[in-house]
Amino acid sequence: MDNLNLSKFCIRLGDHCLIMAHRQSELCSNGPFLEEDIAQINLGLDLLGQAEALLIYAAKLEGGTRTADDLAFRRPERQFHNFMLTEQPNTDFAFVIVRQYIMSLYLLKTYQALSKVEDDTLSGIALKALKELTYHERHFAMWLKRLGDGTEESHERTQTAINELWMFVGELYEEDEIDFMAQKASYAPTGIEMKTFLMEHITAKFSEATLETPHSIYMTTGSKKGIHTEYLGYLLTEMQYLQRAYPDAKW
Amino acid sequence: MSEVKDTQGQLWEVFIQTKKGLPFKHFGSVHAYDKEMAIQNARDLYTRRGEGRGMWVVPADAIVAIDSSDDESFFDPSNDKVYRHPTFYELPDGLKNM
Numbered sequence: 528m529d530n531l532n533l534s535k536f537c538i539r540l541g542d543h544c545l546i547m548a549h550r551q552s553e554l555c556s557n558g559p560f561l562e563e564d565i566a567q568i569n570l571g572l573d574l575l576g577q578a579e580a581l582l583i584y585a586a587k588l589e590g591g592t593r594t595a596d597d598l599a600f601r602r603p604e605r606q607f608h609n610f611m612l613t614e615q616p617n618t619d620f621a622f623v624i625v626r627q628y629i630m631s632l633y634l635l636k637t638y639q640a641l642s643k644v645e646d647d648t649l650s651g652i653a654l655k656a657l658k659e660l661t662y663h664e665r666h667f668a669m670w671l672k673r674l675g676d677g678t679e680e681s682h683e684r685t686q687t688a689i690n691e692l693w694m695f696v697g698e699l700y701e702e703d704e705i706d707f708m709a710q711k712a713s714y715a716p717t718g719i720e721m722k723t724f725l726m727e728h729i730t731a732k733f734s735e736a737t738l739e740t741p742h743s744i745y746m747t748t749g750s751k752k753g754i755h756t757e758y759l760g761y762l763l764t765e766m767q768y769l770q771r772a773y774p775d776a777k778w
Numbered sequence: 779m780s781e782v783k784d785t786q787g788q789l790w791e792v793f794i795q796t797k798k799g800l801p802f803k804h805f806g807s808v809h810a811y812d813k814e815m816a817i818q819n820a821r822d823l824y825t826r827r828g829e830g831r832g833m834w835v836v837p838a839d840a841i842v843a844i845d846s847s848d849d850e851s852f853f854d855p856s857n858d859k860v861y862r863h864p865t866f867y868e869l870p871d872g873l874k875n876m
Contacts, residue, residue: 560786562808562819569822666818673815 528712534588535608536709537649538598539751540637541581542609545599546759547630548575549766553617566666570627573659580652600770604760605753612695614759621674621681621688628667629692629729633699635660636724640716649714668732675736686738697746699725705751787811788837792820795832800875802834810835 528536551571558564582595593601613630617623638660641653674681700722702710709715716724730740749755769776786809793802805824810816816835825833844852 560809562786562810562823566819566822569826662821669814669818673811 528708528714530588530590532705532708533646533714534585535705536714537581537585537588539608539705541578541585541598542607543613543630543634544574544578544581546607546609546613546762547627548572548578549762550613550615550617550623550626554623557617559620567623570663570666573656573663577652577656577659584648584652596770600767604755604763607755607759607763608750608753609755609759610695610698610750611747611756611759612692612698614755614762615692615695616758618688618691619684620670621685622692624667624670624674625685625688625692627663628671628732629696629699629725631660631663631667632725632728633721635664636716636721641714644712644714671732671738672736675733675738682737685736689733689738690741693741693743694745694747696725698748698750701746701748701751703751787815788839790816790820790835791838791841792824793834793836794824794830796830798831802832805829807838808835 548571551567551574554564554567554571556564558567578599579595582598586593586595586598610630612626615622615626634656638653638657642650642657644650644653671685674685676682700718702718706715706718710717726740733740747756788810789807790810791807792805794805795802808816808819808823810819813835817833820833820835824830
């Protein structure tokens with residue numbers, strides 16, 4: 528994999544983390560109670576750290592014309608490659624838990640592959656992130672079970688979140704030429720491996736939480752080409768506001 | 779107790795061991811509905827900056843404490859006899875955590 532393609536690969540992964548980190552940051556002061564509020568922000572901070580490390584490396588691989596901050600704050604919507612799942616809003620607590628649980632599994636599998644590559648920077652990022660993601664999966668899985676197997680209201684809301692978000696899961700195991708290059712270099716699992724891993728864990732955890740895995744097969748696609756749902760534009764407007772209003776502003 | 783229903787769950791006390799072999803120290807408390815949530819909340823509140831290698835959470839109502847009005851009868855009679863404290867031993871220089 529040449530530097531430019533590896534850089535694109537890192538930007539995709541960095542974008543998933545960055546956009547999720549922003550969604551988590553929106554929960555600050557809005558958690559159901561103090562302890563969980565802090566927990567959600569902590570997990571967001573983990574993701575922001577991973578995004579920063581990946582975007583710094585991507586910028587370096589590109590040749591240094593852009594910095595990690597340029598990548599985060601000066602790219603328009605169509606140049607972001609995060610999965611549509613990551614940008615879905617915090618409609619209620621169940622949406623947060625379902626979105627983050629599924630993405631935690633995706634990141635676990637992704638970092639497992641990356642932790643074994645010869646590239647020291649990437650394997651270093653992945654090894655550190657794996658420890659964090661192991662906890663993320665545990666935390667979100669706990670909530671999934673608690674909500675799904677909780678009250679009638681929490682069960683219904685969680686099932687609604689699953690049904691609404693399900694069409695965005697297909698992107699997690701979709702493949703294009705950059706994925707094929709990454710797979711060839713053992714930087715990433717194949718689409719089939721990822722799909723099997725996700726579905727095994729998701730169906731087992733959902734059934735433990737008395738939730739149904741949807742049967743619908745319609746899946747959206749597009750984020751690898753920069754196509755997104757309406758929500759990313761609003762998210763970027765807020766996230767990038769300062770750099771757009773005051774370019775090069777410093778602390 | 780007040781009539782307002784507390785929805786934050788039970789109170790748990792958090793004890794953290796900063797290094798293997800050292801005693802666990804009380805760090806603070808968290809709210810949670812059960813053991814798993816209590817240990818996760820404690821982790822998120824108290825051990826995010828490498829503070830510990832071991833952690834206990836204990837339901838606050840499982841801790842037996844004396845009433846402050848009992849202070850005198852429990853603690854005061856202990857200091858009048860020198861032999862109650864092992865002050866006549868010489869400690870080696872290398873000894874720590876005594």
